[in-house]
Amino acid sequence: MGYVISRTGFESVIEKLGQQYRLYAPVRKVGEGRYTDVDVVRYDFVTKFDEIELEAKSDYAFKELLTPLSQTLFFFTENEVKEADFDDRDVIIFLRSCDMHAVKRLDAIYLENKFADPFYERIRKRVKFALIGCAHSYEDCFCVDMGTNRTTEGYLFSIDVAGDEIKSDVACPDVAALFEAADAKAEEVVPAYVTENEVRVTVPEKVPNEIYKHGMWDEYTARCINCGRCNFVCPTCTCYTMQDVFYTDNGKVGERRRVGASCMVDGYTNVAGGGQYRRTNGERMRFKVLHKVYDFRKRFGYDMCVGCGRCDMVCPEYISFANCINKLNDAVNELEGGASK
Amino acid sequence: MTANNPYVPFPSKIKEIIKHTEKEWTFRMQYTGDVKPGQFYEVSVPKYGEAPISVSGIGEDFVDLTIRRVGRVTDEVFKLNAGDTILLRGPYGNGFDTSLYANGEVIVVAGGTGVSPVRGVIEALAHTADAKDKHVIVGFKSPGDMLFRDDLKRWADQLDLILTVDGAPEGYEGNIGLVTKYIPDVPIRDVKNAQAVVVGPPAMMRFSVMGLLQKGFEEKNIWVSQERKMCCGLGKCGHCRIGSTYVCLDGPVFNYVDSKDMID
Secondary structure, three states: OEEEEEHHHHHHHHHHHHHHOEEEEEEEEOOOOOOOOOOEEEEEEEOOHHHOOOOOOOOOOHHHOOOOOEEEEEEEOOOOEEEOOOOOOOEEEEEEHHHHHHHHHHHHHHHHOOOOOHHHHHHHOOEEEEEEOOOOOOOOOOHHHHOOOOOOOOOOEEEEEEOOEEEEEEOOHHHHHHHHHOOOEEOOOOOOOOOOOOOOOOOOOOOOHHHHHOHHHHHHHHHOOOOOHHHHHOOOOOOEEEEEEEOOOOOOOEEEEEEEOOOOOOOOOOOOOOOOOOOOHHHHHHHHHHHHHHHHHHHHOOOOOOOOOHHHHHOOOOOOHHHHHHHHHHHHHHHHOOOOO | OOOOOOOOOEEEEEEEEEEOOOOEEEEEEEOOOOOOOOOEEEEEEOOOEEEEEEEEEEOOOEEEEEEEOOOHHHHHHOOOOOOOEEEEEEEEOOOOOHHHHOOOOEEEEEEHHHHHHHHHHHHHHHOOOOHHHEEEEEEEOOHHHOOOHHHHHHHHHHOEEEEEEOOOOOOOOOEEOOHHHHOOOOOOOOOOOOEEEEEOOHHHHHHHHHHHHHHOOOHHHEEEEOOOOOOOOOOOOOOOEEOOEEHHHHOOEEEHHHHOOOOO
């Protein structure tokens, strides 16, 4: 069911939803960006419609709610292990189509992949989604080629700003009631989606083993500074490391956390006794890129990368992930002589 | 509290500590339940973290964990005594299918702490009817680094054991040389159907597999066990992933047909 609603009407819908749900949405943090006088758009809890940044693409993904950068799992006292509590209120996350597709990838790792993760599952059960329509593509986006440009289900309602009005496709009857109560006009609404990106990528269908030793990765050994920012902005990166913390006031009491991990950063593969795999940044780039556009697909049937382009936006060395996919495809073609998706 | 939260470790009492070397001890842990050689546990020491440790022995009411003292977590474990408690999670991973090696010719090549995950396999081989067709090559860095000395003595009587060290002080009477040196001379009658198990440091495994293939072993009859960093054992943390494979879920024991294409 679709509605066209006035801005004030929509504000009241959001306010009412805010009484029932915690609303987690992209927010413009003025002056909090990496450089002086630069803003950053990242996710935070909001209570009002005008707090939501609907125009710019968020620099960081929504995933921090589902997979926090640092998450306490247990509290240890002398003889007891106590599972950490969590905020069990329902949440609506406002996100774009690429990120809706990213949720499917997070679910694949955390709910499928043989075991379900109880810490992910308990918060995931509380989460619903609102789709932010994309009236146009953004710089660095390549969602169309990754097949994530459109989302037709899985959200409570969608948002497209059209002048002073908001257009919403509402899938949830309870939310529809709020629209009706705010004098919304019923009308067929299809959430806006992008059909063309400036950035194009061609993902290789099959990657031969020779690619592992290919010279294309040397460029990244030279350019990448293994800061790991690409992993932390990525909506589909899920790796973590366990970390035990004990309180200085009482060394017998502490907690076990998991913190976000980056496959680009030193220490990711270190095993006891000093063993380490993938020492060069080129090898790490190869590991990451192949996971995003090949290895994940081999396991789950579809590509992990959703083409949001955030890693390209954040890289301090201006390394383009999209370019890397294309270089990979060229290298594969060169090795095999044809065959691309 | 989530029911059956797999991240919650359970307490297990240390029944006995067997000291092989200064840095390598076997902790015999109270445990009843299904477990296979080649599987591993996350040893969990609050305040210091967790470390994946493979099962080196299985008994009716215990599992052996042979631990090498090389880091924060293992330093703490080495401070404990029999009667103390360690927190564990697991067992994780697939483990060895010892029924594959029950009949026919088998060769096990193990190096250093790599002997731990195959100790249970060797033990099973030692008790088969055709134990003389079971060949085991075990290598350590030096005579002082040898693990499971009592087992080695017993195995030498039970099956065809070649014990070697990479180097030794003058006057040492045993074999000196890498495990790969002994592979060509192992008497195998039907090499196309013989099974092989290779576990140890990466370079040792690579050259041992090369030696076996040169000898005529079929790729599909070679089994290896991989070691990687693991924070969860549940396919979530990502550290052990190689390509589309999670060592903790799909391994750590792999058939060589699969593992030869696994590139870190």
